[in-house]
Amino acid sequence: xxxxxxxxxxxxxxxxxxxxxxxxxxxxxxxxxxxxxxxxxxxxxxxxxxxxxxxxxxxxxxxxxxxxxxxxxxxxxxxxxxxxxxxxxxxxxxxxxxxxxxxxxxxxxxxxxxxxxxxxxxxxxxxxxxxxxxxxxxxxxxxxxxxxxxxxxxxxxxxxxxxxxxxxxxxxxxxxxxxxxxxxxxxxxxxxxxxxxxxxxxxxxxxxxxxxxxxxxxxxxxxxxxxxxxxxxxxxxxxxxxxxxx
Amino acid sequence: xxxxxxxxxxxxxxxxxxxxxxxxxxxxxxxxxxxxxxxxxxxxxxxxxxxxxxxxxxxxxxxxxxxxxxxxxxxxxxxxxxxxxxxxxxxxxxxxxxxxxxxxxxxxxxxxxxxxxxxxxxxxxxxxxxxxxxxxxxxxxxxxxxxxxxxxxxxxxxxxxxxxxxxxxxxxxxxxxxxxxx
Amino acid sequence: xxxxxxxxxxxxxxxxxxxxxxxxxxxxxxxxxxxxxxxxxxxxxxxxxxxxxxxxxxxxxxxxxxxxxxxxxxxxxxxxxxxxxxxxxxxxxxxxxxxxxxxxxxxxxxxxxxxxxxxxxxxxxxxxxxxxxxxxxxxxxxxxxxxxxxxxxxxxxxxxxxxxxxxxxxxxxxxxxxxxxxxxxxxxxxxxxxxxxxxxxxxxxxxxxxxxxxxxxxxxxxxxxxxxxxxxxxxxxxxxxxxxxxxxxxxxxxxxxxxxxxxxxxxxxxxxxxxxxxxxxxxxxxxxxxxxxxxxxxxxxxxxxxxxxxxxxxxxxxxxxxxxxxxxxxxxxxxxxxxxxxxxxxxxxxxxxxxxxxxxxxxxxxxxxxxxxxxxxxxxxxxxxxxxxxxxxxxxxxxxxxxxxxxxxxxxxxxxxxxxxxxxxxxxxxxxxxxxxxxxxxxxxxxxxxxxxxxxxxxxxxxxxxxx
Numbered sequence: 062x063x064x065x066x067x068x069x070x071x072x073x074x075x076x077x078x079x080x081x082x083x084x085x086x087x088x089x090x091x092x093x094x095x096x097x098x099x100x101x102x103x104x105x106x107x108x109x110x111x112x113x114x115x116x117x118x119x120x121x122x123x124x125x126x127x128x129x130x131x132x133x134x135x136x137x138x139x140x141x142x143x144x145x146x147x148x149x150x151x152x153x154x155x156x157x158x159x160x161x162x163x164x165x166x167x168x169x170x171x172x173x174x175x176x177x178x179x180x181x182x183x184x185x186x187x188x189x190x191x192x193x194x195x196x197x198x199x200x201x202x203x204x205x206x207x208x209x210x211x212x213x214x215x216x217x218x219x220x221x222x223x224x225x226x227x228x229x230x231x232x233x234x235x236x237x238x239x240x241x242x243x244x245x246x247x248x249x250x251x252x253x254x255x256x257x258x259x260x261x262x263x264x265x266x267x268x269x270x271x272x273x274x275x276x277x278x279x280x281x282x283x284x285x286x287x288x289x290x291x292x293x294x295x296x297x298x299x300x301x302x303x304x305x306x307x
Numbered sequence: 308x309x310x311x312x313x314x315x316x317x318x319x320x321x322x323x324x325x326x327x328x329x330x331x332x333x334x335x336x337x338x339x340x341x342x343x344x345x346x347x348x349x350x351x352x353x354x355x356x357x358x359x360x361x362x363x364x365x366x367x368x369x370x371x372x373x374x375x376x377x378x379x380x381x382x383x384x385x386x387x388x389x390x391x392x393x394x395x396x397x398x399x400x401x402x403x404x405x406x407x408x409x410x411x412x413x414x415x416x417x418x419x420x421x422x423x424x425x426x427x428x429x430x431x432x433x434x435x436x437x438x439x440x441x442x443x444x445x446x447x448x449x450x451x452x453x454x455x456x457x458x459x460x461x462x463x464x465x466x467x468x469x470x471x472x473x474x475x476x477x478x479x480x481x482x483x484x485x486x487x488x489x
Numbered sequence: 490x491x492x493x494x495x496x497x498x499x500x501x502x503x504x505x506x507x508x509x510x511x512x513x514x515x516x517x518x519x520x521x522x523x524x525x526x527x528x529x530x531x532x533x534x535x536x537x538x539x540x541x542x543x544x545x546x547x548x549x550x551x552x553x554x555x556x557x558x559x560x561x562x563x564x565x566x567x568x569x570x571x572x573x574x575x576x577x578x579x580x581x582x583x584x585x586x587x588x589x590x591x592x593x594x595x596x597x598x599x600x601x602x603x604x605x606x607x608x609x610x611x612x613x614x615x616x617x618x619x620x621x622x623x624x625x626x627x628x629x630x631x632x633x634x635x636x637x638x639x640x641x642x643x644x645x646x647x648x649x650x651x652x653x654x655x656x657x658x659x660x661x662x663x664x665x666x667x668x669x670x671x672x673x674x675x676x677x678x679x680x681x682x683x684x685x686x687x688x689x690x691x692x693x694x695x696x697x698x699x700x701x702x703x704x705x706x707x708x709x710x711x712x713x714x715x716x717x718x719x720x721x722x723x724x725x726x727x728x729x730x731x732x733x734x735x736x737x738x739x740x741x742x743x744x745x746x747x748x749x750x751x752x753x754x755x756x757x758x759x760x761x762x763x764x765x766x767x768x769x770x771x772x773x774x775x776x777x778x779x780x781x782x783x784x785x786x787x788x789x790x791x792x793x794x795x796x797x798x799x800x801x802x803x804x805x806x807x808x809x810x811x812x813x814x815x816x817x818x819x820x821x822x823x824x825x826x827x828x829x830x831x832x833x834x835x836x837x838x839x840x841x842x843x844x845x846x847x848x849x850x851x852x853x854x855x856x857x858x859x860x861x862x863x864x865x866x867x868x869x870x871x872x873x874x875x876x877x878x879x880x881x882x883x884x885x886x887x888x889x890x891x892x893x894x895x896x897x898x899x900x901x902x903x904x905x906x907x908x909x910x911x912x913x914x915x916x917x918x919x920x921x922x923x924x925x926x927x928x929x930x931x932x933x934x935x936x937x938x939x940x941x942x943x944x945x946x947x948x949x950x951x952x953x954x955x956x957x
Binding site: 252276 | 323327329330331333341345376385389397398400401402404450451452453457474478482485486
Binding site: 192210213214216217219220221225228229231232233235236237238247250253254257258261262265266267268269270271272273274275276277278279280281 | 535538540543544567569570571573577579582583584585586587591599600601603604627628629643787790792809810816817819820821822831834858872876
């Protein structure tokens with residue numbers, strides 16, 4: 062039983078059931094691997110459409126900008142393809158440059174691959190909050206409690222360290238230096254400042270945990286599959302079959 | 308209890324070590340997002356090779372940094388793996404693929420300390436450990452961008468990445484010395 | 490219930506931090522452990538809980554008994570958490586989980602409850618703490634006081650027989666101190682428990698203490714309470730307010746003035762701020778945690794944009810902000826380099842800076858991060874002075890400083906005041922208000938109001954339940 066077995070919206074729990082973290086993770090993992098192995102655009106495209114849509118349906122606010130980023134990156138992919146794979150029959154002759162078959166195919170394949178990876182990743186993070194994922198990994202995939210602690214602690218520290226970094230950058234500016242650390246010396250001093258601040262907290266957090274009995278901590282383990290899990294597994298199998306057979 | 312402690316203590320992780328890893332993970336998770344801008348800005352000026360030499364090493368830096376700070380087996384690996392895991396659970400373009408990089412780069416960097424039997428955590432180890440992750444990084448990039456990846460340039464890119472990694476490994480060692488004495 | 494006989498203990502063999510310790514705290518008593526910063530109070534607490542040895546790779550030569558357990562024995566050490574409640578100096582550092590709910594559930598699970606039970610108890614605890622509506626928000630959404638309340642509650646949920654408090658009033662928040670006093674009082678009433686408080690500011694607990702030990706470099710010694718109260722080194726009496734004598738002071742022209750200033754983010758935190766600071770004056774900005782003190786200082790320094798209104802700074806005066814954590818100000822690998830670079834950027838002579846740091850020769854080659862707490866504060870203020878001989882903003886400069894170090898800081902501020910600096914100090918430390926501040930403003934309900942500083946100090950002590 063989790064604190065909210067459904068969707069957490071504005072601090073209230075809406076009891077809509079969700080698939081299990083482990084199932085969706087393995088789904089995304091398998092499809093990510095698949096993306097790397099596929100070579101034909103026509104095999105990748107339907108998968109991209111399906112997963113991108115799913116991710117947008119589940120949480121478009123969280124992930125729409127990812128696809129925008131990839132669109133921007135695709136320009137770079139296109140340029141690369143033109144430079145290094147521009148062979149085969151002519152497809153397009155603009156007068157300035159010629160686009161040939163293989164360049165176009167390469168561009169499309171790579172872009173689709175990237176989109177598929179981003180798409181399944183987006184689906185995963187659209188469904189779950191980072192903390193949910195950490196708890197899911199611990200419970201369902203038996204991630205060790207210590208690693209779970211490291212990650213939860215990282216999440217706990219995130220706003221604090223962001224503020225520390227801002228203060229470091231402001232102090233730099235005040236003292237008449239470049240705000241952003243770029244040279245090795247600057248990077249070094251910034252990192253040192255951040256780490257020392259964080260480590261000091263960590264030491265005392267550790268003492269407190271030790272005295273609260275962390276050594277005895279055994280997280281709950283177990284996984285229970287629901288209807289959504291079955292659907293996701295079915296979708297996975299369908300996509301695998303499609304990709305290999307078509 | 309006391310007689311065996313020093314040796315044992317050198318290898319077992321305490322709860323504080325895991326919290327330290329958490330700190331390293333979040334610091335790099337933040338730095339990584341900021342550093343992309345730097346990468347693209349420099350790329351506009353210096354082109355792919357020069358840029359990689361100057362900036363790419365940051366992504367390998369967590370390995371020598373974590374290892375130099377914590378000095379226990381697999382601390383380097385975890386130093387690289389945990390930030391990657393964080394990237395995988397937040398919305399990022401790399402998605403789950405970040406994990407591949409994290410694991411592969413982490414293991415490669417870890418090898419830099421394993422070959423010294425985990426007895427040395429000095430500046431040489433940091434440099435090697437910063438350079439080694441370049442190999443899986445390049446391989447994973449090649450797998451993803453296969454069709455448009457120029458094989459002849461790969462050697463150059465690999466060299467650039469390794470140099471960068473080694474440089475950032477040295478920076479990592481410096482940072483660790485400043486932090487550890489505290 | 491606590492007996493500690495320690496010949497020596499430290500973080501690495503051969504470098505003892507404490508020696509010749511004999512401390513006892515019997516049933517139904519509250520024992521005070523007194524000592525300056527750096528005297529080893531915390532090390533002692535870490536030693537007698539076994540943490541120094543088993544977690545931090547330190548060593549302890551001696552014997553310790555807590556209730557029926559020997560914390561220096563590996564097996565007993567593992568059973569210690571059920572017997573001890575340990576409240577740290579900065580309870581905020583105790584919180585490891587992103588949300589209050591997770592922190593509570595996690596703590597209950599560590600205490601042995603299964604998940605379902607832990608969740609139920611967590612919800613109940615959060616309700617008692619008044620945090621039900623915030624329980625799934627990130628912990629940073631809680632105010633300082635709420636975080637403190639939560640940490641303290643989580644330390645004692647298992648009703649341990651032994652309560653150990655490390656500098657509980659270090660944070661000086663009124664609500665926090667009240668809460669700690671209540672808890673200590675309740676413990677006193679039970680006869681099978683004991684309380685050990687390590688403090689350098691026992692002023693808040695004098696009516697509760699049964700016996701006291703002083704920790705010095707040569708060891709510990711028991712002191713009787715009469716002598717304790719007469720000590721001038723110990724922060725045991727409430728501070729009386731020093732009325733500033735304005736007649737022959739060197740208060741000069743107005744350096745900084747704000748006109749109907751609004752500060753904040755999407756919503757204003759404080760509105761209509763009209764304050765002014767003159768050369769040679771120390772202005773105190775008081776208010777509870779989260780009220781906007783830091784935001785105000787940072788807005789004046791130019792970190793944030795004002796939401797409305799104006800900040801006027803005289804002529805060529807500069808404003809410099811010293812962060813609450815001075816570590817975030819340092820940029821170089823040695824103290825010497827910090828001063829040299831500062832000299833380069835500001836034109837202030839290197840020798841002039843060195844003069845302002847009496848202990849410079851000892852530390853010139855050290856990394857500034859390795860300096861002691863007090864030294865780091867001192868250095869950060871010197872750097873600030875080099876940049877701005879006009880207005881220096883100090884954010885909570887006295888957290889964690891014992892009375893001796895506080896006096897050092899006071900001397901530095903006085904010296905700089907005489908050289909014409911105006912200070913704006915955000916604080917909730919009554920010592921600062923009594924002895925350093927000339928004029929005080931309080932943040933009250935989103936407004937900044939000038940107040941009689943001595944009244945404020947009186948109020949502070951009475952609200953925490955301490956008799957003058």
